[in-house]
Amino acid sequence: MTEIEKATKYQAPALEKGLDILEYLSLKAMPLSQTEIATGISRKSNEIFRMLVCLEARGYIIREEISGKYKLSLKIYNLSHRHSPVDDIRTAAQYPMYELAGVLKQSCHLSVLYHSQLMVIHQSKSPSPISLSIEEGSLFPLVLTASGKVFLSFMSEEEQNNVLKSNDVFKKYSKLQQKELTESLSKIKETGYYIEASNLSKGVTDIVVPIGNMETGIVAVLAVSMLTTEYNEGLSLEDIIMEVQSCAGKILQRIGF
Structure with a gap:
């Protein structure tokens, strides 16, 4: 049927x-x-x-x-508030992220917004003996992380401006740096994913996709952080992006969107 x-x-x-x-x-x-x-x-x-x-x-x-x-x-x-939305997102993400880590042989993590910061709420570790690990509950500045930039890119213009104006890191940027950041956020929104060398860890590349879209809203972001020299030899970068996007779609479906 x-x-x-x-x-x-x-x-x-x-x-x-x-x-x-x-x-x-x-x-x-x-x-x-x-x-x-x-x-x-x-x-x-x-x-x-x-x-x-x-x-x-x-x-x-x-x-x-x-x-x-x-x-x-x-x-x-x-x-709707009888159940924690964060718990629902974490539960929905566990198995799809476990599958993703197995396919890519890389760790992946899920993050949400928390008081204008990025909070990691779930990690699925790589099955490989050597891998990156980001502790659940860790907080990071939005402006300095690829995941944070994806969140910012999908905010409304008003919300994005308000968040950036109150962000200590952004306020220390020069006018040129601020302009470059806001322009990059527009490009991320158009592309639908983001790839960036980590600003917090040398030799690490982040591949990030949103959990959601402009219609549903962004409820979380999914990121694969891998050593720059350790791309999966059996998968191209395009293949990796497709796998991460597919995982994000499964999570969104399991949440109920």
Whole structure:
């Protein structure tokens, strides 16, 4: 059975209608009437009445007393915060990263943003007797790491500017250095991955890809840090990039995006 056939066979119209309502309300900054919601999700007003009543009864939406308009409650937010997102990302990444380390014979690590710094949350060690190791929980400056630059490159322009203006390393850069960095961030965003000789360890090359994209948002970055002279002889650099991107895609899928 194809994916399309499965989707057709197992359709749940009522559930889809409810999800459409919740997703549409999440995009709006102000409460909306039944008619406005119906128009926004391309349905008739009477089609969504029962679903609105159900969602209100279950506490997912709130109806304002005076206007009668609907808005999201904090229930979805509270549900999502019952589990640590970092734990979810780490769990989703463990097996794909184990496979990646086995294929490349190189260690790989996963990092997230933590108070405007880069924090390593998981490492999968190389099966080779000699390999690089980056301890989980380690914190690094965003500007000085390839992984940090990938994070910065996928931020909105406003967020990126705010982070850089408050970054002690960036503030010490000359105007030319600042310009070169911001230009490199634009190129990283266009390319979708980044390769750089490490600024923190001599003789190390970092290959980094984002976990996510502009639509889903960047939840983490995946990096392979290898000794510059120790590229896998059986794989070209292009092959290595493809393997890392494939691993990132598997992690994103396991997270649920």
